[in-house]
Amino acid sequence: MKHSPSTPGMTGKVTLVGAGPGDPELLTLKAVKAIQAATVLLVDDLVGDDILAYAAPGARIVHVGKRGGCKSTPQAFIEKLMIMAAREGDRVVRLKGGDPFIFGRGGEEVEHLREAGIEVEVVNGITAGLAALSSLGAPLTHREHAHGVVFITGHAKPGDAGTDWRQLAATARDAKLTLVIYMGVSSAAQIQSELLTGLPARTPVAVIQRASLPSQRHAVTTLGELQATIAREGLASPSVIVVGDVVQGVAAVAQAPTAQARTA
Structure with a gap:
């Protein structure tokens, strides 16, 4: 799939995508389309390579682990990355295990993105x-x-x-x-x-x-x-x-x- 670069001077969009419990066959069609269209993907720890295989060849993949009991990327830093990438015109996918709105901090991220004036969409996933x-x-x-x-x-x-x-x-x-x-x-x-x-x-x-x-x-x-x-x-x-x-x-x-x- 050909990678579409971000457009300078245009604000991009952030999509919170539920990657489901891990089996790539349990992804929704809408989730796959969002992953394929992304220019930047911020990926949680439990999202496997089989799911990342749907990303465009030129997409930038950033691993931002969030897992109980392990070293985690600070939530504020993840939100800052999303806002920065969107303001640079990227199509950002925040890829989360399970569903973004079930113990995925999706609610917090939507609030911060909206406060920053960033367009945001949520694609549900099958929760574990x-x-x-x-x-x-x-x-x-x-x-x-x-x-x-x-x-x-x-x-x-x-x-x-x-x-x-x-x-x-x-x-x-x-x-x-x-x-x-x-x-x-x-x-x-x-x-x-x-x-x-x-x-x-x-x-x-x-x-x-x-x-x-x-x-x-x-x-x-x-x-x-x-x-x-x-x-x-x-x-x-x-x-x-x-x-x-x-x-x-x-x-x-x-x-x-x-x-x-x-x-x-």
Whole structure:
């Protein structure tokens, strides 16, 4: 694809693109078109080379890693890069794992870009919480088992008290909700302990690591065995923890908790 250089004197545009959970076949057509048209791509840590292969040969690719527990590019610096490139006339794509508006800081970036007078568009991607349980053949909602779903982070902002897991457990129990916990592996012991104040220890749980990728692994267990299972099976970030009766839909739920490599 021929690269179209930026036009001096013209303000460019920024598109926040959800790259999905990792499998390039789960990209939307609109996401692919945006990636192909970009002259500058600012790429998150979890976006793989298979997705970057859609970029134009002359596009400038800048890796701006954002990953819990690892050294990250400061958010303010990323926003500054987007604004600078757009003002130089570039077509900028901010390429994020999952969906920009689900724990992707997309809301913050849209606000800063609009304040700077930059045109911005958002292209949604499949969020890891949906792809993870779907990859095991189970839904997030079910008329008999779950009337709704809550996407929630297990990683609180510094200085923030974080989620009231006890209250959430009571709400999930009473309203029959599925809990999808992002970035929760490192604090799984605390989450487990507090959820057990309102949910039975037998509540089914699935932990899915690297959802949709060839290296995907998962374990099916119960809330009472959550932390022990994570430790025993060596599951780590990036993982999604799904809590609720919908996990019964996973064929492996009747078996002893085990981590499994995803087969092609």
